Amino acid sequence: MATGESGATVPAGGPLTGVRVIDLATVVMGPYAAQILGDLGADVIKIESPRDNVRNGTTHRTPGMPPLHLNVNRNKRSINLNLKEEADRLRALELIADADILICNMRIDALRRLGLDHDSIREANPRLVYVHAQGFRPDSDRARLAAYDETVQAASGLVDIAQRAGDIGVPAVLPSIFADKVAALTIVYSALAALVHQRLTGEGQLVEVPMTDTLLAFNLVEHLAGHSFDPPLGATGFPNSLLKGHRARPTKDGYAMVVPYSAQNFRDCFHAVGRPDLAEDPRVAGEQIDVPADAADLLELLDTVTPALTSDQWAEVCTKHSIPFAPVLRLDEAAEDSYVRGGHLLDVAEHPTEGSVRVIGIPMSFSATPGSVRRLAPLAGQHTEEILAELEGNRS
Incomplete structure (x- = not known):
């Protein structure tokens, strides 16, 4: 040491x-x-x-x-x-x-x-x-x-x-x-x-x-897309990333990234808010979602139901069903998050001339x-x- x-x-x-x-x-x-x-x-x-x-x-x-x-x-x-x-x-x-x-x-x-x-x-x-x-x-x-x-x-x-x-x-x-x-x-x-x-x-x-x-x-790793072939078999741009609706969802008390990737993920989200009718939509009947044909519409539909639960409630739902989730934190909130504090990703140190400064961890x-x-x-x-x-x- x-x-x-x-x-x-x-x-x-x-x-x-x-x-x-x-x-x-x-x-x-x-x-x-x-x-x-x-x-x-x-x-x-x-x-x-x-x-x-x-x-x-x-x-x-x-x-x-x-x-x-x-x-x-x-x-x-x-x-x-x-x-x-x-x-x-x-x-x-x-x-x-x-x-x-x-x-x-x-x-x-x-x-x-x-x-x-x-x-x-x-x-x-x-x-x-x-x-x-x-x-x-x-x-x-x-x-x-x-x-x-x-x-x-x-x-x-x-x-x-x-x-x-x-x-x-x-x-x-x-x-x-x-x-x-x-x-x-x-x-x-x-x-x-x-x-x-x-x-x-x-x-x-x-x-x-x-x-x-x-x-x-x-x-270009993902965005070369259809131009990975010569001649091209489709446009540039990764469909999942460029999808309309590829954004945070409104919740009862803020915004969160609720990211259902499979048809089962969508069904679980719809059931969580008491909408079994939406879970029976033919577009989520199988195992995977047709991207981009159906995914954009389904994400817009998801926007209409996510405000039924708070961000903490969505965290519980998504954890239970292995659905990717994260609350949308302001930058200053992210810096104070328990995960950040627990990993010492930001610590306070005494600089010889600047006094107390926050140091980004390794x-x-x-x-x-x-x-x-x-x-x-x-x-x-x-x-x-x-x-x-x-x-x-x-x-x-």
Whole structure:
């Protein structure tokens, strides 16, 4: 056990203990990926430029320490380096030369100008897993275009999927930094796969994670649908997800996701509200529902009867009959839910400069090598002197 910067006693190490990661990324995608590696035990050094947009924000106790920074930059040490200054650029190269994994999201032209592209540093550290993530493939005609979560959602078809499902008129992005976080998870598993190769062979490699390609592949798993065949046997779009009525149902005291998937599920719902007549509807006479021919109408019919019971009553009905169910909780309610509290998915810790802060837990568990929150998000450049002293020690 060890005492982290939060003051709390936490398990020492993790499955990535002994792995060094250099986080040369900004905003959310790369930093979130590096944080996950840090949660799993890696020593993550964040090279911070004089300005990083993720440190902007009006909700803070200390300037430069807003919630988004706190939630994507824990378990890291921060060093301030101005890569346009030669001395600082050389320090960055020293750090990279001793690393296992580098994560960066600069555009390739900027990396080449700084001598930080893969070709330039490969000889200095042939074992390096160099993960480069940006909006579009580097070999495409869009490689030099700026890309943000909203543009990637649009380019990957996600905006269209949301519009078709919700019939919302003007296309809109999902209200989450969705593309960045999906790409971050892809960075993590790609980096770990390359790390296994490095450990087996001693060889590093370049790993490219284009956001648009990543999110498009993610979306197409179910939504390629009829276009999975050539020529197509039907339209794109997964019928179950795009079904009219694929939404929360009104209850006596709120809304809940009551999700009957089989004909038996519908019959059980109708019986629960005292409507055996509806349970005898021919469309629910068999084992499965015809999607989409009958399902949309049946879901609209379900809407007319769900207000007969409270959300708690529906929870009992659905539990009894193995029908998928969840109450629709406001985000602040979800954070206080007994399930969340019981799993320590949100805990309060004392930050050295920010006081009491809520810390998002590590969602996965390991029986032998658990991850841990050893350091809360640092001030910009908080560990500069410490890391420079380590570099000096390595030279001597």
